[in-house]
Amino acid sequence: MTEPNAAAIVPQRDTREERRRALLWQIVDDYSLIGIFVVLFVVLSATVRYFFSWDNVVGLALSVSQIGMVACTMMFCLASRDFDLSVGSTVAFAGVLCAIVSNATGSVAIGVAVSLAAGALVGFVNGAVIAKLKINALITTLATMEIVRGLAFIASHGQAVGVTNESFFALGSAEFIGLPVPVWVTLACFVVFGVLLNKTAYGRNTLAIGGNPDAARLAGVAVDRVRIAIFLIQGLIAALAGVILASRITSGQPNSGEGFELNVISACVLGGVSLMGGRASISGVLVGVLIMGTVQNAMSLMNIDTFYQYLVRGGILLVAVLVDQLKNRRQSR
Amino acid sequence: MTEPNAAAIVPQRDTREERRRALLWQIVDDYSLIGIFVVLFVVLSATVRYFFSWDNVVGLALSVSQIGMVACTMMFCLASRDFDLSVGSTVAFAGVLCAIVSNATGSVAIGVAVSLAAGALVGFVNGAVIAKLKINALITTLATMEIVRGLAFIASHGQAVGVTNESFFALGSAEFIGLPVPVWVTLACFVVFGVLLNKTAYGRNTLAIGGNPDAARLAGVAVDRVRIAIFLIQGLIAALAGVILASRITSGQPNSGEGFELNVISACVLGGVSLMGGRASISGVLVGVLIMGTVQNAMSLMNIDTFYQYLVRGGILLVAVLVDQLKNRRQSR
């Protein structure tokens, strides 16, 4: 800004006009990542064969559906300055459990309910240990990651557990207005958690806790309760992702979801969620998830050698974060 | 200043006796983790057959030698409030590169030198991106983790690269006063990095940067330079670990070292290194590494079912951190 010195005379008391302009800038910044994604999408559509086709776009959406669901809750987790490595294991455990229980009881509904409850329980334990015993979230969830993975193996004897009740498969493969159910569920997650983040006291409190937990506590935020809720919901949604995955692949597999947690966290960070807490946006996370999925999809369509895909993935991650960073720098200088 | 020198009487100056007691407590606290380890070791010696034997102890030492080396540098990285996920990939890449270059040039020395240089370069890039472009360390090193792993696969065409020159194997298997070379190298790392941390300006600046980066910068500490050095050295040592591993297994394997980074970080955190920066002790890291190795070793000796090993690992991690946490809580009261 190189305005005439006149502005210096009333620097802070901005006019209504100036306030509006500053706000506009902030919005532009908030949505710059979306711009990046749109450009990426257009370029790929123009250059990569089959990329811009309904089948492919649906496939892309399906491929990120599990990550997308859990990214919504991971966003809360990171926004409150926490961290959760256990989600991948929970995905596997929930899938296995759902298959086992459905088979044993003959009821898919019971299977799903038990899995979701188990996921919520895992999340609750994470949250309680972290909030109440004040153990570092990284270590706590690294530990539960091991433990829950172990449970998945133990429960399944290391074997894929097939589901006998075929109605279970609808969850993963049925279509509704042209889109498969998992995609709808993911979209629903984005809407629900977007609203939760931006429009409810729960979301605002999450951000406040991430910004400064001590201050939030003194301002009357039920810090421990919110943190536990965040983990509990995350466990629940991870279990939901696990159930849907099991339904998609028609069996519960104890070794599914390995490396899932890092993908989810990457998507969030790509989407501008700060690991230092206090900053998050649902549109950012959506775009983060989409960028990750799109890049992977396009690389496969372009038949890029697997080994070179590693380079591309790493490179994209860096570039996307760098662009975001440059934007922030402009903002804070 | 309307008052007399009244405030002088603030009761802060402890007596000599009190100071001595506080110091004593501090020492007890600083070394409590060592106590935990000693108890663990004694209990295992008494209860697990073959545990307390020279062979087993050497085997144990060997099994943690790679983790041990890199934990030393990871300690610096965490102490300066950074994070490095790329070490596992660097281990693999350095091993592969060493094998390829040794084969091509016929000289093990050149192979080792090139690998170490490559590791240092990876570290330098990490450090430069993080310090200069100010990109979050988690994302940066997640990206280089992918990229370097990709390079390892590309360089080796995805295959293990055998080394033809047999003198290479001495590095991993030769013994010296009853201990294998890798163990000596690891011990040397602990001594060197222990001294670096505690006795040099480099180490103290690292802690200062982790404790309060702004304060360090404002005091004229060359923050960027120190951070870059930390990553560079970490890359170098990770490469050394990779070379030694390749020598031990007589080939460079592009998929080795997966999950290595989390093990190293866990060992450090177990050893009381704070993820929030500013706190680290070399004895703690040593014990952290040993606890991890010991638990794994004892589980193998006790023939514990693989699936249950997950539970034990997770449980131990939690308990060790919890104990440390309780100690800290007492301290901060």
Add this chain to the structure above:
Amino acid sequence: MTTSGSPRLEFRHIGKTFPGVRALGDVGFQVRAGSVHGLLGENGAGKSTMMKILGGEYIPDEGEVAIDGQVQHFRSAADAIAAGVAVIHQELQYVPELSVMENLLLGRLPTRFGFVDRRRALAWTRERLDALGVDLDPRARLKQLSIGQRQMVEIVKAILRDATILALDEPTSSLSHRETDVLFRLVRDLRAQGKAMIYISHRLDEIFELCDAATIFRDGRKVADFDTLEGVTRDTLVQRMVGREIDDIFGYTPRAQGDVRLSVKGVAGRAVPLPVSFDVRAGEIVGFFGLVGAGRSEIMRVIYGADRRTSGEVLVDGKPIRPSHVRDAIRHGLVFCPEDRKEEGIIGVRSVSENINISARRNHLVAGLFVNDRNEARTADTYIDRLRIRTPHRRQEIRLLSGGNQQKAVLSRWLAEKDLRVLIVDEPTRGIDVGAKNEIYNVLYELAARGVAVVMISSELPEVLGVSDRIVTMCRGRITAQFDRASATEENVLAAALPEGAGSTAIRNA
């Protein structure tokens, strides 16, 4: 003394703009060697920004800094240090885990063959501390020290750099009186050695006591320069700073008082093991005075529920508050503004509006869940206008506001409470300009007039005497005396705040 006429330090036409905020515009002034130059201005006037430019932390958009006539181009703090500049920042910048010695020598530990020479460093530090007359244990870790001691370390750190130019940005905000005296002595010594110094404070008596010359900023511009403070009155300074007359900064008028609102009965906590009891009436302002560490903050935190209550009862309008349960206190209309604004008050990365609405929003939720954005915007704008919080808009991250404005926003958080009954403020005017102080006092009066029971902790005796209806003194975790406004004097209040036998100890320590 080297009081040459030519300036040692000169700021020329400095301008600095942040997104949405022009912090400085075409500002210049000069500082002579061997003088202490006071820098005054309201919160957000741009003082700290100027010091950060001097310290190499910010690069100005326009203008330049000259030392001995030489134009400097600082690109980093290291550059400024190399040029002989030392800045003590308003926000303390120390490393909590390191020792006093290591903090003092941060960035320049003496080494031998690459190894830190601890012995030499320790000896040197001891010697210098003794020479300066500062009582600090070089081996203690910073996190073990009180805030005041930490601030002292910061000051000493800057002095030990043997810089020729020294800037102190509100160095006394958390110093005890004894420490303040030590500081003043040090500053005078340095002046005698010919250093050029800039001294920023909102306490005008300090300015008069210490400074040779002064400059006043307002809204990012210079509004006045005084080559000497001889014959300049306090009123002149205030008038130039605030842009209006404030004849009586306290502006107290008596109020009617109602029944007992807050009743504290035998309350104790970990750090204040002895039970404490007192009452506050509706419409009453009670000032709590004591020395640093007297336990005032601690007992209030226990009452509020921020720290664990080990015994006793707290009643608001006769209804008991659950111990150790902040939200119960808030629900009963009892709220607390902590003294450590940065650590416990603000949520830095969130907006001004969020910081104001965080608690009160629970009364305006739609369907018990959704935030009422319109209402919150209105609330935020109301307080931004009413307390004159300087911010480009309500969505600005609060960490980007100047300290005083952050304080006002935190206070607004509680003013926005629908059913406020008891307000406890801990050092509410720490680091706040005269004009804003006056505004904050008016807010307290207004609340009291509405029937709120107000407790104000303050370490500034004049403030306690000027604002309170009643004064309670504490010492070593105990209430030692109470005074009506009419019967309180500086002497008797202070005497009651001192520990037994204080006189003799004071003399011994002095």
Add this chain to the structure above:
Amino acid sequence: DVKIGFVVKQPEEPWFQDEWKYAEQAAKEKGFTLVKIGAPDGGQVLTTIDNLKAQHAQGFIICTPDVKLGPSIVAKAKADGLKLMTVDDRLVDGSGNPIESVPHMGISATKIGEQVGQAIADEMKKRGWKPEETGALRISYDQLPTAKERTDGAIAALTAAGFPKDNVVNAPQAKTDTENAFNAANIAITQNPKYKHWVAFGLNDEAVLGAVRAAEGRNFRADDMIGVGIGGSQSALNEFEKAQPTGFFGSVLISPKRHGYETSVNMYEWIKNGKAPPQLTLTTGKLITRDNAAEVRKEMGL
């Protein structure tokens, strides 16, 4: 008393759980102690051997994470004075030739792959598909040498049976789980809208399962899809148990029983009675489908 180590590269995999199970059975019958350890990478293999020495085992059987670890495993076993046998995957030396001196029982990855390819070719013929209208999904994971060998074997058998090489579509999976196979296959199908039918093969049953599910999503169902996996694992059996046939046509079953039981017994005899095991025993896989799965498994004693 005899103590034998049984070291496997992926302890979580059902296959190895089964091998262990049958080895355990042998231990019970013969009265020796079995030590089961997982060693997923080279470093841990060496650690494990040291560990076995420390607990006074006399020999061990190993399925190594990488066959190129051969020389170091041999050297280590020798240094630690342990007898060595390999199972499943055969060790190779620096120049890639099998190390003959180590007794081995296992499958040839290439051979198994060829069996898969052959099974697909046969079924195609039976259904009367035109090869040029058919695409072949190679669910690849070339980071893993055995995985590459298996899929290469399948391609070799397919092309030998007249399948056009150009119709083989590479679908690389990022991890070896079903979901990643699904995504890889999905994209490959998108890229090749021209094919009327699909066949699929990969590293194991899980990979093929992913391809089958992806094809279903694109409306290539049992009639238009032939997936043949490797392993005869639970993932395959689950498919066969479904009420309606799926695109998962069959799986080449290899017997963990022989591998686990026989190798352990051989090692026991070697230690106890000095009776050296046969230098090389190659087992073959057997194709199982919906129709014969139960039967074949029974035959093999599973």
